[in-house]
Structures are given as structure tokens and as C-alpha cells.
Amino acid sequence: MSFSELFESGFKKRNEDHFASIVRVAMSDGVITGEEHAFLDRLATRLDITESDYTTILKDYKSHPINPPTSYNVRLERLFDLARMVWADDIEGPKQHRLLEKLAVGLGFNPKNVKYIADKALALAHENVDVDEFTEEMKNMNQ
Known part of the structure; x- marks a missing residue:
């Protein structure tokens, strides 16, 4: 081989x-x-x-x-890909959020914060940001 x-x-x-x-x-x-x-x-x-x-x-x-990714940066990159796919799938409203919340928990994000993480990730996907801006925004979302 x-x-x-x-x-x-x-x-x-x-x-x-x-x-x-x-x-x-x-x-x-x-x-x-x-x-x-x-x-x-x-x-x-x-x-x-x-x-x-x-x-x-x-x-x-x-x-x-x-x-699940052990690196926070890799976790955010996978979330970026998944958020863009969920957004592009035109799943509307609560179903879109629920799906991304489930996926975010599967990536290792804290279930207590996953609603906020999914909301922010979908908002950034809607804005069509690149992976670098997505990562920066997600890291600084509480500031």
C-alpha cells in the first residue's frame, strides 16, 4: 500500500x-x-x-x-461546516435550531450553552462569514 x-x-x-x-x-x-x-x-x-x-x-x-474533536478550534471548524449545511438545507425555525443543537452536543459543546451556540452559529451562517470570522465570533460571543 x-x-x-x-x-x-x-x-x-x-x-x-x-x-x-x-x-x-x-x-x-x-x-x-x-x-x-x-x-x-x-x-x-x-x-x-x-x-x-x-x-x-x-x-x-x-x-x-x-x-469528538478534542481541540476547541477543530470543534468550531466542524460546527462551522454543520451550521452552513443546516442553514443551506432550508429547514425552517425550531427544527433548524433543534438539529444544530443536537449536532453541537454531539461535537462536545456543553448542553447548558448549546441553544446560544446554535443561535450564534446559524446567525453567522446566514451572514455567510468565512471560517476564520466564524471562529473568532464564536470565541468572543459573550464579550
Whole structure:
């Protein structure tokens, strides 16, 4: 196996584990809603999850390890990506916030603060800020 193949397989595995973690979060209330399912479809495309892997992960998402980001900056970068996807999905109102709140908890944000985090993240996604501005705004949202 070449170095590039090793890198590609590690990247693919990380994306699959990340996707499985999000499926686990979506299943935390025992059901994947239509909006959540549509979101997962688009996320799978973005993470380059094959159709067969998608089906396998949906059936057996618990077999994948949960690897939330340990770095606050990486956590914010993933939140940035997820907030933009949720915003772009045109899920309206409370469902949009609820989905992002669930995902933010899955990323390791404090459940006590997740409503404020989701509100700010969606507002920034609406403003179409870049990742650097998003990160700076999120870090300084209480100032």
C-alpha cells in the first residue's frame, strides 16, 4: 500500500466515523426525522460516503467509535461546516435550531450553552462569514 493510499484510507475512515457519530446524534431521540434524513443524505455526499457505506452505517452506526474533536478550534471548524449545511438545507425555525443543537452536543459543546451556540452559529451562517470570522465570533460571543 502506497503512502497516498494509506492517507486516503485513513481520511475515508475518519469521515465514516464522523458521519456515524452524526447518525448516532440524530438517533438520540430514537428516530431520524425527514429533515434529519435529508441532512444526512447531503452530509454523506459531502463526506464522500458511498451508498453502500451509508446504508451500512445507518443500520450499524454504533459499531463506529465516537471521536469528538478534542481541540476547541477543530470543534468550531466542524460546527462551522454543520451550521452552513443546516442553514443551506432550508429547514425552517425550531427544527433548524433543534438539529444544530443536537449536532453541537454531539461535537462536545456543553448542553447548558448549546441553544446560544446554535443561535450564534446559524446567525453567522446566514451572514455567510468565512471560517476564520466564524471562529473568532464564536470565541468572543459573550464579550
